[in-house]
Amino acid sequence: MIEEIVVLGLLGLIFGLGLAAASRKFVIRVDEKIKRVKELLPGLNCGACGFGGCEDYTSALIREPSLIDKCRLVSPENRDKIRELLET
Amino acid sequence: MENLLGIAIGAILINNIVLTKFLGLCPFFGVSTKLKNATAMGFAVTFVMTTSSILTWLIYEYLLIPLHIEYMRIVVFILVIASFVQVMEMFIRASSPKLHRALGIYLPLITTNCAILGVALMNTTVEGYSLIAATVNGVATGAGFLLALLLMAGLRESLELADPPQAFQGLPLAFISAALLALAFQGFSGMIL
Numbered sequence A: 001m002i003e004e005i006v007v008l009g010l011l012g013l014i015f016g017l018g019l020a021a022a023s024r025k026f027v028i029r030v031d032e033k034i035k036r037v038k039e040l041l042p043g044l045n046c047g048a049c050g051f052g053g054c055e056d057y058t059s060a061l062i063r064e065p066s067l068i069d070k071c072r073l074v075s076p077e078n079r080d081k082i083r084e085l086l087e088t
Numbered sequence B: 001m002e003n004l005l006g007i008a009i010g011a012i013l014i015n016n017i018v019l020t021k022f023l024g025l026c027p028f029f030g031v032s033t034k035l036k037n038a039t040a041m042g043f044a045v046t047f048v049m050t051t052s053s054i055l056t057w058l059i060y061e062y063l064l065i066p067l068h069i070e071y072m073r074i075v076v077f078i079l080v081i082a083s084f085v086q087v088m089e090m091f092i093r094a095s096s097p098k099l100h101r102a103l104g105i106y107l108p109l110i111t112t113n114c115a116i117l118g119v120a121l122m123n124t125t126v127e128g129y130s131l132i133a134a135t136v137n138g139v140a141t142g143a144g145f146l147l148a149l150l151l152m153a154g155l156r157e158s159l160e161l162a163d164p165p166q167a168f169q170g171l172p173l174a175f176i177s178a179a180l181l182a183l184a185f186q187g188f189s190g191m192i193l
Helices: A002-025 A032-040 A054-063 A065-070 A076-087 B004-014 B025-030 B035-064 B070-095 B097-106 B108-112 B114-126 B131-159 B171-188
Strands: none
Touching (some): A002 B035, A002 B070, A032 A054, A032 A076, A054 A065, A054 A076, B004 B131, B004 B171, B025 B108, B025 B131, B025 B171, B035 B070, B035 B097, B035 B114, B035 B131, B070 B097, B070 B108, B070 B114, B108 B114, B114 B131, B131 B171
């Protein structure tokens, strides 16, 4: 019983650290604007906008700002902020 | 000493993981529409298969057997495979975002690709290979997957030009082609090395 827990815990820890190191190495530069827009969206991945998730929706928004009305869950103030961001 | 060449040829042609054992069918149909994506997918799977073959063998032999917790193998193997897939995905996303988009959901789905878990289990519990044989089996099975995927992608690219009845367009035609391809691979069975 105890061996299983220790082995799995240790392996998980080792792989987790390995992945953390790898994510540092293969860091991806994301456009600051995309990052900000994504933070302002609810992040629920509900799919009500018709896209695969908030990530997909964000990249569509960048290309076509008028799609902002598709999201039903974003608060009005965040919507205005996103609109402002997309216009600049 | 095991017959390494025999293991390799066996894994690539005679017991091809996709066309004879029917494992890993999801990416086989999902990513075989374009030759370029199929190549990338094949190499990604081969990489994960090889590295996880080595690591799962070591963990099984030196950790699970001494502690008598062999029954935990599937959980541990999935953990190893998932980690390698994650590294792979980070690498592809950083090096080629276009390829990352093209492979889409099928890239993270390598995690649950039964072909890779199947190889890891075959190496340890079913066949009981040595480390070298397990590595060879991993590389060769990956190569077999790549071969099957390339053949299928080539077929499907050519089929794009064909004009089948509407009911057969797309996936149905792919299923039938895969069946014929599997039938052709039956010709290798019984080959003695």
